[in-house]
Amino acid sequence: MATIELEAASVAAPGADGDTVILEPTTLRLTEQRIGLIGANGSGKSTLVRLVNGLVTPTSGRVLVDGLDVARDGAAVRRRVGFCFTDPAAQLVMPTCVEDVELSLRRSVRDAGERHRQALAVLDRFGLGAQATLSVHSLSGGQRQLLALAGVLATDPSILVADEPTTLLDLANTRRVTETLFTLPQQLVVVTHDLDLARRCDRVLVVEDARVRFDGPAEAAVADYLSTVPL
Amino acid sequence: MNPSYLFGVYQPGTSPLHRAWIGAKVGGLAAFSLSVVLVRSVEAAFVFLAIAVLAAAVARIDLGLLLRSLRPALVAAVIFAGIQWLLYGPAKATETLVDLVALALAAIVVSSTSPVNAMLDSFIRWITPLRHVGVDPERVALTIGLAIQALPGTVALAVETRDAARARGVRHPRAFLTPFVIRVVARAQETGDALHARGIGDD
Numbered sequence: 001m002a003t004i005e006l007e008a009a010s011v012a013a014p015g016a017d018g019d020t021v022i023l024e025p026t027t028l029r030l031t032e033q034r035i036g037l038i039g040a041n042g043s044g045k046s047t048l049v050r051l052v053n054g055l056v057t058p059t060s061g062r063v064l065v066d067g068l069d070v071a072r073d074g075a076a077v078r079r080r081v082g083f084c085f086t087d088p089a090a091q092l093v094m095p096t097c098v099e100d101v102e103l104s105l106r107r108s109v110r111d112a113g114e115r116h117r118q119a120l121a122v123l124d125r126f127g128l129g130a131q132a133t134l135s136v137h138s139l140s141g142g143q144r145q146l147l148a149l150a151g152v153l154a155t156d157p158s159i160l161v162a163d164e165p166t167t168l169l170d171l172a173n174t175r176r177v178t179e180t181l182f183t184l185p186q187q188l189v190v191v192t193h194d195l196d197l198a199r200r201c202d203r204v205l206v207v208e209d210a211r212v213r214f215d216g217p218a219e220a221a222v223a224d225y226l227s228t229v230p231l
Numbered sequence: 232m233n234p235s236y237l238f239g240v241y242q243p244g245t246s247p248l249h250r251a252w253i254g255a256k257v258g259g260l261a262a263f264s265l266s267v268v269l270v271r272s273v274e275a276a277f278v279f280l281a282i283a284v285l286a287a288a289v290a291r292i293d294l295g296l297l298l299r300s301l302r303p304a305l306v307a308a309v310i311f312a313g314i315q316w317l318l319y320g321p322a323k324a325t326e327t328l329v330d331l332v333a334l335a336l337a338a339i340v341v342s343s344t345s346p347v348n349a350m351l352d353s354f355i356r357w358i359t360p361l362r363h364v365g366v367d368p369e370r371v372a373l374t375i376g377l378a379i380q381a382l383p384g385t386v387a388l389a390v391e392t393r394d395a396a397r398a399r400g401v402r403h404p405r406a407f408l409t410p411f412v413i414r415v416v417a418r419a420q421e422t423g424d425a426l427h428a429r430g431i432g433d434d
Contacts (some may be wrong), residue, residue, distance in 0.1 A: 083428035092423030102348045133243045
């Protein structure tokens, strides 16, 4: 498994009345295969996982992925870390399914024919072979999320970060996407409000008020989180 | 396939236009567009429209899909033609309306018979010599591809925003335009984040 390290990493946003702390200085070493993050909206979960891919750079401290500094070696880190967003519509940037996967492969496969063949194979793997030439806008929510995953995983990253990947999905699609995520060989870092999904993780962080409030086994983390939620 | 989103979406096929060299199609579209802009007469406008319709027929694009995907462009063309009518009279308005429809139709024909990635590859080949003066061909090509793709996505946002305004019983244009602009900007930022996360533009 890859190693993700946060060394007193903090994030703050400048404002008219001084800096707003989005993530307090946080030190973590993540080596488990399935890592979950749970917590209230606005608690800092998304900011924490965005540090891993370099979408957000720390205001202070360091974030390392397999020893690579996210702020200094951003391109190399992004080759290792795939990122899946809550809303796949924002992530799908090409008109058709196969073209979107091909876009991901542009950096690694120069030959257009080979790129097309590999993209079709990736779509087949995610059960989207029949939709290859359809508009990305014609897909169901679940299919779009699977396509977004396919686009990210086409380049075979060693870590997948997924920020609330099932929040916009119905029950059937939530199950489908969850099963896909949990059968991947990649290290998975997933932000979720789905406590059943969180319970399947090897390690769960509870994030509250810009800091990690609890860090431990899934059941204990979920119990801790539930204890903070008012009835 | 949602017909509203034909704009910018490749439709697989075997027509002569599908098989044509992409350079010829894009070059032809550029020459066609230039001619439409430069040649100023109502008669010429109808000739250009006839050429675009002929191209659509050769490409064997489904007529129903074509008409529905033309609808957003038609709405814009009618608005512009209305302004022209007020300023310059009916002849100019007719020319503007027919010109814009012909241009939209020609663009749909090219985008629906050419995979975007193939177009990107062609753009990259054409502008690679400009690398010597600091131009990044991959980035320029990606920008063009994103512009093509942004059309259906923006239409979808417009439809959603209009429906939301209707659902609230609000008819004032500001109730549509303000959230629409905010959503388009937000989507642009999200798309930028997504591209960044996929490492596109890193190399």
